[in-house]
Amino acid sequence: MSWNAEGKHVLVTGGSAGIGAALAEGFAARGAVVGICGRREDKLGDVLARLQAHTPESRSWRVDLADLDGIDDFAAQANEELGGIDVLVNNAGIPKRRTVQALTPEVVESTMAINYYSPIRLTLALLPTLIERDGHIVNISSIAARLGPPGEAAYAATKAALTAWSESMAVDLRDTNVGVHVVNPAVIDTELFQLPDNDPAMIEDVEALPTDAMVEPVLRALDDGTFEVYVPEHFAQITQGKFNDPTAWIEGTKAYARSQNR
Numbered sequence: 001m002s003w004n005a006e007g008k009h010v011l012v013t014g015g016s017a018g019i020g021a022a023l024a025e026g027f028a029a030r031g032a033v034v035g036i037c038g039r040r041e042d043k044l045g046d047v048l049a050r051l052q053a054h055t056p057e058s059r060s061w062r063v064d065l066a067d068l069d070g071i072d073d074f075a076a077q078a079n080e081e082l083g084g085i086d087v088l089v090n091n092a093g094i095p096k097r098r099t100v101q102a103l104t105p106e107v108v109e110s111t112m113a114i115n116y117y118s119p120i121r122l123t124l125a126l127l128p129t130l131i132e133r134d135g136h137i138v139n140i141s142s143i144a145a146r147l148g149p150p151g152e153a154a155y156a157a158t159k160a161a162l163t164a165w166s167e168s169m170a171v172d173l174r175d176t177n178v179g180v181h182v183v184n185p186a187v188i189d190t191e192l193f194q195l196p197d198n199d200p201a202m203i204e205d206v207e208a209l210p211t212d213a214m215v216e217p218v219l220r221a222l223d224d225g226t227f228e229v230y231v232p233e234h235f236a237q238i239t240q241g242k243f244n245d246p247t248a249w250i251e252g253t254k255a256y257a258r259s260q261n262r
């Protein structure tokens with residue numbers, strides 16, 4: 001079974017590219033009216049044209065979600081112009097591939113702002129409408145939240161925060177009909193691995209999946225209420241192995257990083 005998107009209103013942050021664009025198209029192709037946002041007007045326009053081919057009421061907004069003080073106004077505008085929101089997909093985010101020795105507090109905090117504080121602000125602003133409409137909150141986290149990747153402390157911490165928030169939120173919303181879902185992509189082929197100001201990614205040993213691979217797992221989770229989803233699925237077992245013996249996992253990751261000359 002796949003969740004029935006027909007007529008639903010879905011807001012996907014970071015819908016101008018990558019995973020967000022694929023999810024937005026997946027929802028629109030199944031009949032949802034989709035709102036997307038991002039900073040790049042041209043990219044938003046390209047994606048929006050594809051969304052509107054399915055659902056002409058779909059919309060886009062140019063917004064910098066790192067500007068936390070602007071988020072309440074953006075939430076109100078998106079909610080108003082979409083006519084209510086049934087699904088919030090907190091997807092917008094940036095990588096930060098840099099060792100702890102090379103990090104500054106400013107970089108740590110700015111990564112936290114876009115990857116953690118911004119989705120939390122948006123969630124809080126939209127919670128009343130999501131509760132009223134028996135909606136869903138989908139937080140695009142990462143396997144980095146669970147596996148402690150080398151050279152990604154600042155990034156992994158933002159995603160671990162988002163995951164921890166989601167776990168508690170799912171419990172707090174127990175007397176509502178809001179579904180809370182966390183999605184942990186492993187390596188999905190997007191611009192995220194080419195962005196400047198980042199060390200090269202250590203992903204040679206992991207198969208990069210196309211962005212489309214994200215769509216069905218998210219729709220299945222909406223349908224069956226699954227809280228945590230891994231893409232691909234076998235990363236759930238890998239994570240379980242880490243939880244069983246964190247010391248061995250960290251020693252193994254040190255050896256791996258050395259083998260990559262890091």
Ligand SMILES: NC(=O)c1ccc[n+]([C@@H]2O[C@H](COP(=O)([O-])OP(=O)(O)OC[C@H]3O[C@@H](n4cnc5c(N)ncnc54)[C@H](OP(=O)(O)O)[C@@H]3O)[C@@H](O)[C@H]2O)c1
Pocket residue numbers: 013014015016017018019020037038039040041043063064065066067091092093094095114140141142143184185186187188189190191192
């Ligand atoms: N790709 C992977 O393998 C992978 C793995 C684990 C988790 N993830 C997570 O998946 C999410 C999507 O990543 P992706 O791989 O699709 O990366 P991407 O191709 O770089 O896309 C990132 C999206 O976020 C938007 N964004 C970034 N900063 C923003 C800001 N300040 N304000 C508004 N929008 C902003 C970008 O739009 P603009 O540039 O137009 O603003 C873009 O639409 C991220 O949260 C990422 O951490 C990805």
